[in-house]
Amino acid sequence: MTDKNEMDKMSLLDNKESNLLGEEPLAFAVEETDAGERLDKYVTESIEEGTVSRTQVQEWIKSGAVLVNGRAVKANYKLAVADQVTVIIPEPEEAVIEAQQIPLDIVYEDSDVIVINKPRGMVVHPAVGHYSGTVVNALMYHCTDLSGINGVMRPGIVHRIDKDTSGLLMAAKNDLAHASLAAQLKEHSVTRKYLALVHGNMPHEHGTVDAPIGRDPKDRKMYTVIHKGSKHAVTHFQVVERFGDYTLLELKLETGRTHQIRVHMKYIEHPLAGDPLYGRNKTIGLKGQALHAAVLGFVHPRTGEYMEFEAPIPPDMEHELMILRQR
Secondary structure: OOOOHHHHEEEOOOOOOOOOOOOOOEEOOOOHHHHOOOOOHHHHHHHHHHHHOHHHHHHHHHHHHHEOOEEEOOOOOEEOOOOOEEEOOOOOOOOEEOOOOOOOOOOEEEOEEEEEEEEEOOOOOOOOOOOOOHHHHHHHHOOOOOOOHHHHHOOOOOOOOOOOOOOEEEEEEEEHHHHHHHHHHHOOOOEEEEEEEEEEEOOEEEEEEEOOOEOOOOOOOOOEEOOOOOOOEEEEEEEEEEOOOOEEEEEOOOOOOOOOOHHHHHHHOOOEEOOOOOOOOOOOOOOOOOOOEEEEEEOOOOOOOOEEEEEOOOOHHHHHHHHHHHH
16 A cells, blocks of 8 residues: 555455454354344344444345354344354455544654554444444555555554553554564563553452453353353553542553453453443443553564553543542
């Protein structure tokens, strides 16, 4: 993507990513609570963050991208307990990703790397049914080049943070930088520290949660600590400030699994305040979880110099902390 005009509209015809998150095909085992449900409805509700329509899922079923027990069935197939549903999410044939003039809070930038402070509520990269308003759309407008290793849906994107998590995110401007940063992430050598407001008074000043994470078999949109079909996950925590029924933590990621901090904090019975998936009903005024990616450090892919950046807590989260301090 060296030409700005080429970046404005990019065909997805040659994209080979297999699904929304670039992971392996999705697989679900039907629970008793879902027995008798139509296949198209079940799959629509299973896709993370509800990014696809039922009509789109019906098209996938027709094309053979959705299988039940290894075979193609119709959209109105009624599921039975223990049915194995496999979903390979195809890319749309004629969708485009457009560069958009969206403001970016740029913390650092050179010819290889750009580091931004992402606001709460902004999606990192386009996905099926959601092609605009993302960090990628903004980066495509701002940058003259981005790495193409992750395909046209995720140019430059090396890692993600959740939509309602604010904070630091790095992107690669060329394939050399992308390969280096991706290798550092795989080796767990990237420094990633988060600030999180959790429910309850944490009994320990510091500690480590070492518990594998996988999809929750009882709720397909969520992740949980589980041993079957899971991935190794480690989160270190340190108490920053106490508010009685809430605690502000600094959390350091050793691994980077989907929803890792949110799942681990729920697992130790201190879920994030404001978390719509893993939190509690009694919560604070944030639109989303009180989680901020505050520190990001890595070795520069070209110079070999270690670089570390810090982003202040966003105003909405700081406001909630001020209320707790005054109380």
